[in-house]
Amino acid sequence: RAVIFVHGCFWHRHEGCRYATTPATRPEFWAEKFAANVRRDRATCDALVADGWRVATIWECALRKPQSVEQTAAAIEEWLLSENRQLEIGKTDPG
Numbered sequence: 001r002a003v004i005f006v007h008g009c010f011w012h013r014h015e016g017c018r019y020a021t022t023p024a025t026r027p028e029f030w031a032e033k034f035a036a037n038v039r040r041d042r043a044t045c046d047a048l049v050a051d052g053w054r055v056a057t058i059w060e061c062a063l064r065k066p067q068s069v070e071q072t073a074a075a076i077e078e079w080l081l082s083e084n085r086q087l088e089i090g091k092t093d094p095g
């Protein structure tokens with residue numbers, strides 16, 4: 001009973017991430033679109049947790065380099081074997 005989401009940083013709005021850019025054109029369209037995506041992700045996660053599922057969210061930026069893919073895979077394995085309910089992995093520094 002574990003779910004692993006892999007979220008694109010742009011579409012799912014990874015907070016503080018360099019890849020969560022906002023297009024210069026049609027700002028209102030994008031603001032609404034992104035807000036709806038974030039609301040839907042939160043509602044989905046909350047519903048899964050309420051139903052007894054464990055939920056991991058892996059951000060795209062944690063999978064961009066072979067070395068970070070290995071680190072992320074190891075962290076997921078550790079989480080799956082743990083009792084922890086939720087996991088979030090994403091690189092949030094500007095590098």
Ligand SMILES: [Zn+2]
Pocket residue numbers: 009014017018019020059060061062090091
């Ligand atoms: Zn990111």
